[in-house]
Amino acid sequence: MNRTMKTFRSCVSAAALAALSIPALALSQPALAAEPADAKQLAQAVEALRAIDSLKANFVQTDRSGQSVNGVLTLKRPGKIRFQYEKSANMLIVGDGKALTLIDYDVRQVQRWPISNSPLGALLDPKRDVARFGRVLPTGNPNVISIEVRDSTHPEYGVITLIFQRKASAPGGLELTYWVSLDSQNKRTTISLSNQRYGVPVTDNDFRWNDPRPRNRR
Structure with a gap:
């Protein structure tokens, strides 16, 4: 395997681990009561997430060393998501509503994690109350909202920060532009x-994948 391929694989794997590093927010202690202005922004961000029925978007995934990989994100409520990475990576991540599955075609391996144990649950589960466990971070820009979500009683779980930009045509008037995951070892993704395209046709077939494992080892 050449150096370029190793870089892609390392970047994808690191992001998968970072994205899955925070346990279920519903099991965490609530954050301290927010100021009225912050509480309003939190409510707006949660409403924007819940207003998305389906979504397709291009994405760039970058690790802490600056290595990047591109792909296409597909999301459908409730609970379905697909990160289709560029061909050079030869990997993908699929959420079927119950679990997130990392499929590595180069080494013919499949790994699964419960969605309930992932911060992506904040994107996938419209019933997840992000406002109870998040806080607004100052951005200096009234058109940008930054929400940090963490369990203050368990710093080892890491942090996820969601960044929204005001956009009238986006569901709820806010568009999720990026998010940052930071694990307990300061691995940033x-x-x-x-x-972003909202309300696009998305079927369950978009979340199917081919199992690369030998049949006699599944």
Whole structure:
């Protein structure tokens, strides 16, 4: 395997681990009561997430060393998501509503994690109350909202920060532009979104995948 391929694989794997590093927010202690202005922004961000029925967007995933990999994100309520990475990575991540599955075609391996144990649950589960466990971070820009979500009683779980930009045509008037995952070892992974398309036709077939494992070892 050449160096370029190793870079892609390392970047994808790191992001998968970072995205899955925070346990279920519903099991965490609530954050301290927010100021009225912050509480309003939190409510707006939650409403924007819940207003998305389906979404397709391009993404760039970057690890803490600056290595990047591109792909296409597909999301459908409730609970379904697909990160289709560029061909050079030869990997993908699919959420079927119950679990997130990392499929590595180069080594013919499949790994699964419960969605309930992932911060992506904040994107996938419209009943997840992000406002109870998040806080607004100052951005200096009234058109940008930054929400940090963490369990203050368990710093080892890491942090996820969601960044929204005001956009009238986006569901709820806010568009999720990127998020940052930081694990307990300070491994930072950023997912930046562009060309977001809302309400596009998405079927369950978009979340199917081919199992690369030998039949006699499944």
